[in-house]
Amino acid sequence: MRTIDEWLASEETGKRFSHCLCCKVPLVEIDAPWLVNKEYLRGECVLEYAICQPCRDGVTNRLSSESKEAVRQFLEREIDWEERMKEFMLAHELTERFTACIACRTARKDLESFGISALFDSSGALVTGPLPLMVCKSCVTKMTAGLCAESRAIWRDFLAKYFEGPADDTGFFDLF
Secondary structure (H helix, E strand, C coil): CCCHHHHHCCCCCCCCCCECCCCCCEHHHCCCCEEEEEEEECCEEEEEEEEEHHHHHHHHCCCCHHHHHHHHHHHHHHCCHHHHHHHHHHCCCHHHHHCECCCCCCEHHHCCEEEEEEEECCCCCEECCCCCEEEEHHHHHHHHCCCCHHHHHHHHHHHHHHCCCCCCCCCCHHHC
16 A cells, blocks of 8 residues: 555655746745645556645636636535545545545545645645545546636646646646
8 A cells, every 4th residue: 555655756756746847946945835736547647746836826816716616616515525524534544535536435446537636835744634635537527617718728738838748628736
């Protein structure tokens, strides 16, 4: 079984993420929290990055208020946060948060595709609260269904700028 550190390390290097994807500044030199986001397809990590709060805000601030509201509505309507937080508090290991989708509760072993997200504070310590979490591709699709064309274009531009390969506008990690 993987440890939380192994889950949140770069699959490419096996080490902790060290720099923000966007501004390239070492994460420990930025006086702000950062996120680690990874997406998996058939057990293989196909997208991974760390992004500092200022750069994340730079992306999310460009999204339409309607798109942000659609994501917020999904998060409030589809996730029983009170129940999830109880489960999180009772878990023996943080990795238990990655055993099922935060929304639909489908087991990871039954999923073809899913993503994980975790928040680190400015000193590099993992923050526990609603994150870390795992969400399946089906729920990501539902969550992003209400995004306007302009917001989808912002996400595609983000992917095209920082990653090689075809754009996938159903990614969601920078939206909340």
